Amino acid sequence: MRYVFAFLLFTLAALLQTSFMPAFPVFGVVPNLVLVLAACWTIIRGQQEAMVVVPLAGLCLGLGASQPIGVAILAVMPILLISEFAPLRLTPSNFLLTLALVFLSSLVYEMVVLIALLAQGETVGWLSAFTRAVLPTAIVSVLFTPPLYWIIWSRSEGLRRARAYV
Amino acid sequence: VSSRLGTWTLGIFVLSLALILLSRAGLLEPIQGGALSITSPVQHGLRNVADPLAGWLSNVRDVSDIRSENDDLRAENERLKADVTRLSEGQVQLQELQKLLQVKQSYPDEEFISANVLARDPSNLKEAIAIDQGKRDGLREGMVVVTEGHSVVGTITKLFDSYSWVTLITDPNSAVSAMVQESRAQGVVTGSYSRKLSIEFVAQGASVKDGDVVITSAIGGLYPAGLVIGKVTDVGGNAQDLFKSVTIEPLASLSHLETLLVLTSFQPTNLETP
Numbered sequence: 348m349r350y351v352f353a354f355l356l357f358t359l360a361a362l363l364q365t366s367f368m369p370a371f372p373v374f375g376v377v378p379n380l381v382l383v384l385a386a387c388w389t390i391i392r393g394q395q396e397a398m399v400v401v402p403l404a405g406l407c408l409g410l411g412a413s414q415p416i417g418v419a420i421l422a423v424m425p426i427l428l429i430s431e432f433a434p435l436r437l438t439p440s441n442f443l444l445t446l447a448l449v450f451l452s453s454l455v456y457e458m459v460v461l462i463a464l465l466a467q468g469e470t471v472g473w474l475s476a477f478t479r480a481v482l483p484t485a486i487v488s489v490l491f492t493p494p495l496y497w498i499i500w501s502r503s504e505g506l507r508r509a510r511a512y513v
Numbered sequence: 514v515s516s517r518l519g520t521w522t523l524g525i526f527v528l529s530l531a532l533i534l535l536s537r538a539g540l541l542e543p544i545q546g547g548a549l550s551i552t553s554p555v556q557h558g559l560r561n562v563a564d565p566l567a568g569w570l571s572n573v574r575d576v577s578d579i580r581s582e583n584d585d586l587r588a589e590n591e592r593l594k595a596d597v598t599r600l601s602e603g604q605v606q607l608q609e610l611q612k613l614l615q616v617k618q619s620y621p622d623e624e625f626i627s628a629n630v631l632a633r634d635p636s637n638l639k640e641a642i643a644i645d646q647g648k649r650d651g652l653r654e655g656m657v658v659v660t661e662g663h664s665v666v667g668t669i670t671k672l673f674d675s676y677s678w679v680t681l682i683t684d685p686n687s688a689v690s691a692m693v694q695e696s697r698a699q700g701v702v703t704g705s706y707s708r709k710l711s712i713e714f715v716a717q718g719a720s721v722k723d724g725d726v727v728i729t730s731a732i733g734g735l736y737p738a739g740l741v742i743g744k745v746t747d748v749g750g751n752a753q754d755l756f757k758s759v760t761i762e763p764l765a766s767l768s769h770l771e772t773l774l775v776l777t778s779f780q781p782t783n784l785e786t787p
Contacts, residue, residue: 358552361635362552362555362556362559363559364635365556365632365633365634365635366555366556366557366559366560366563366632366633367559367560367562367563368563369563369633369768370560370563370564370566370567370768370769371563371567371570372708375707375708376637377635377637379635381635394518398518398521402525402528405529408635409532410544410545410548410549411548411549411552411632411634411635412634412635412636413634413639413641413643413671413678414634414636414639415532415533415536415537415541416532416533416536416541416544416545417528417529417530417531417532417533417536418529418533420525420528420529420532421526421529421530421533424522424525424526424529427518427521427522428518428522431515431518457636457637457638460636460638460639461638464638464639469686470685470686471685472685472706475685475705475706476638476685476706479705479706479707480637480638480706481638483637484637
């Protein structure tokens with residue numbers, strides 16, 4: 348059931364990202380809401396669920412993209428690898444860790460998409476792509492993290508209680 | 514990295530590569546096309562909510578400019594009405610002369626296929642939209658897409674049976690041969706990652722000013738001549754530069770597209786070097 352909820356949530360986020368948000372660009376870009384949700388899910392609900400949910404997020408992004416479907420799945424997978432460092436507790440709270448994960452995974456996501464565009468024969472201006480699209484997207488995605496973090500956090504009360512009990 | 518996570522990641526990596534290959538071979542087209550069709554009404558609804566809201570916010574932000582803009586528009590409207598009357602009169606005279614001289618019209622009648630926007634690419638690195646017409650509707654790669662007002666939107670770059678992807682003129686990989694209508698100065702309109710348009714390779718000596726209209730030129734064979742691209746909004750650069758730095762604003766509102774026209778009577782040609 349939780350994976351059905353995740354799929355519906357990611358689909359809704361993908362639709363908002365492609366239809367609603369382009370009318371309200373921040374720094375000229377649109378946040379990657381699906382990626383932010385996947386990162387929040389990974390930190391709040393743990394790696395075991397993330398192993399299913401993160402590829403699902405990539406699938407939702409890929410279904411509506413002009414790139415081949417697998418590109419988005421590949422691009423979101425680093426969330427899982429970066430989350431491996433979560434137990435190190437480099438930051439004092441899960442929330443700050445989530446912000447860092449969103450920022451890093453957004454950078455990686457956009458760079459993978461750039462490489463995919465290059466592989467398809469498109470010309471890529473690395474510096475202008477980084478300064479005008481990749482970096483602003485990572486920053487704007489971080490700005491949109493708090494409300495999305497709250498959605499996942501509020502849906503995970505049972506899980507938090509169970510962890511506290513253990 | 515734990516071995517379980519490592520194995521799982523490797524598995525997903527292999528699966529992703531397989532999906533990319535299948536997708537490139539066109540085998541996943543029904544899935545992608547189906548997903549776009551199913552979600553299209555929701556996307557349409559969301560755009561219909563977002564566009565007026567964005568327009569209202571923009572008006573609130575620019576309320577001080579609206580009054581003067583309104584005055585300018587009234588004056589422009591009056592001037593345009595006069596132009597239309599004069600041109601209509603000229604058109605009648607031209608038709609009479611053509612009839613007398615039995616001259617064929619310079620351009621064949623344009624033929625279009627109407628298409629609805631299904632979706633927009635989610636990445637900030639690619640400016641592309643999906644439309645609900647594809648190969649089986651007679652579309653071909655490279656065909657030019659315009660708005661209902663006949664200003665340029667882009668070209669078809671990925672074609673599937675039931676839908677296609679249109680790369681917008683604001684995409685960083687887009688390049689359109691163009692000219693400034695008033696001075697006939699030639700250049701190439703290019704997109705950028707900031708979704709702004711500029712016209713490159715305009716000679717420093719060319720006369721270009723704010724408000725000039727930029728249209729397509731037939732050079733290169735990818736676009737028919739005379740389609741409106743946009744208006745010049747800024748002319749910059751130093752006098753010692755080889756080319757002018759010219760920024761233009763697309764006439765079509767590329768973030769609020771709904772119904773488009775695919776120009777089917779114009780066949781783009783890829784010119785070989787001599």
